[in-house]
Amino acid sequence: MPTTVRIGTRASALALTQTGHVATALSSAGTLDAEIVHVRTDGDRLTGSLSALGGTGVFVTALRDALLAGDVDVAVHSLKDLPTAPMQGISLGAVPPREDPRDVLCAREGWTIATLPTGARVGTGSPRRKAQLLAARPDLDVVDIRGNVDTRLGRVAPGDLDAVILARAGLARLGRLDAVTEVIDPAVMTPAPGQGALGVEVRSPGTVESLGEDLAAALAALDDPRSRLAVFAERTLLFCLEAGCAAPVGALAWIDETTPDDPRLTLDAVVISLDGSAQLRRSGSVRLNTPQKDLGHPLLPTTLGPVVYGKSPYDDLAIALGRAIADDLLASGAAAIADIGPRTADLR
Numbered sequence: 018m019p020t021t022v023r024i025g026t027r028a029s030a031l032a033l034t035q036t037g038h039v040a041t042a043l044s045s046a047g048t049l050d051a052e053i054v055h056v057r058t059d060g061d062r063l064t065g066s067l068s069a070l071g072g073t074g075v076f077v078t079a080l081r082d083a084l085l086a087g088d089v090d091v092a093v094h095s096l097k098d099l100p101t102a103p104m105q106g107i108s109l110g111a112v113p114p115r116e117d118p119r120d121v122l123c124a125r126e127g128w129t130i131a132t133l134p135t136g137a138r139v140g141t142g143s144p145r146r147k148a149q150l151l152a153a154r155p156d157l158d159v160v161d162i163r164g165n166v167d168t169r170l171g172r173v174a175p176g177d178l179d180a181v182i183l184a185r186a187g188l189a190r191l192g193r194l195d196a197v198t199e200v201i202d203p204a205v206m207t208p209a210p211g212q213g214a215l216g217v218e219v220r221s222p223g224t225v226e227s228l229g230e231d232l233a234a235a236l237a238a239l240d241d242p243r244s245r246l247a248v249f250a251e252r253t254l255l256f257c258l259e260a261g262c263a264a265p266v267g268a269l270a271w272i273d274e275t276t277p278d279d280p281r282l283t284l285d286a287v288v289i290s291l292d293g294s295a296q297l298r299r300s301g302s303v304r305l306n307t308p309q310k311d312l313g314h315p316l317l318p319t320t321l322g323p324v325v326y327g328k329s330p331y332d333d334l335a336i337a338l339g340r341a342i343a344d345d346l347l348a349s350g351a352a353a354i355a356d357i358g359p360r361t362a363d364l365r
């Protein structure tokens with residue numbers, strides 16, 4: 018008889034679809050039954066501006082508590098919303114294949130950033146999006162909004178907002194790509210670190226012994242090394258800048274596909290002032306020195322955790338890249354542009 022694995026999720030439509038995909042993937046080998054457990058989070062109860070809530074991870078705490086309490090075995094998060102600091106007792110068990118990480122504009126009248134009327138009202142709760150939008154179009158009236166994806170889309174109407182900015186990934190998962198009027202070039206709006214990716218957390222130590230062979234094998238099959246390395250580089254950058262998900266920091270890493278036998282991991286990053294008037298952009302690459310097909314999950318069969326800052330040589334390269342770009346930004350004056358500073362604590 019298959020073992021039952023309890024998967025904790027927020028109860029929002031977006032979280033439920035994301036968790037549904039993970040549940041299907043984990044049970045596809047036929048050795049596990051997935052049971053989905055809804056966990057209420059403070060983020061679902063609070064109604065103020067997200068940037069005014071003041072901390073990172075408002076959506077995360079309740080899920081992690083359920084994991085630590087043993088109420089669930091696995092927790093599924095949007096990696097963008099997961100704090101970068103390692104959490105005692107919790108390990109990252111898998112990063113599933115990432116969706117398109119770009120931001121999108123959903124506007125009335127088919128407008129794009131370039132064609133929005135002068136002074137148009139654009140909704141976003143994200144300082145990163147606001148700052149980059151103002152850098153491109155200083156005339157726009159950026160309105161602080163929050164709420165779930167449907168609520169935000171619903172505000173695009175005559176007399177209210179002319180447009181909102183959202184993650185393409187969320188709209189794709191909800192089947193709402195029809196609302197998109199522009200997929201924004203990352204050179205104009207660099208996405209949030211981890212955007213479009215999920216993080217599947219488990220209780221530490223996350224070894225085969227603690228998880229059981231079936232769950233450990235299912236997590237290893239679900240993990241996408243390319244996505245994992247990209248988000249490790251992005252999240253390390255964010256960590257080293259001592260910035261959270263509400264900071265005006267964008268980061269996008271990807272594995273260059275043009276030379277399959279000599280792949281490189283490239284990271285683009287931006288730190289921008291809240292009004293968009295000053296910004297620093299930096300970019301760098303590392304050679305991974307191995308064919309992509311061999312980047313497979315470094316953490317199995319015997320050493321699944323701690324995975325947030327994992328120990329494979331490739332993970333270490335991704336982490337070194339994130340750290341190098343963060344150092345470069347800080348050396349170039351990033352702290353004077355945004356409210357960030359060097360983090361000295363050890364990652365491990």
Ligand SMILES: NCc1[nH]cc(CCC(=O)O)c1CC(=O)O
Pocket residue numbers: 095096097098182183184185186187211212213214215
């Ligand atoms: N901050 C909320 C949030 N967290 C994850 C997503 C979208 C999906 C993703 O980036 O994985 C969203 C909505 C949005 O930013 O449009």
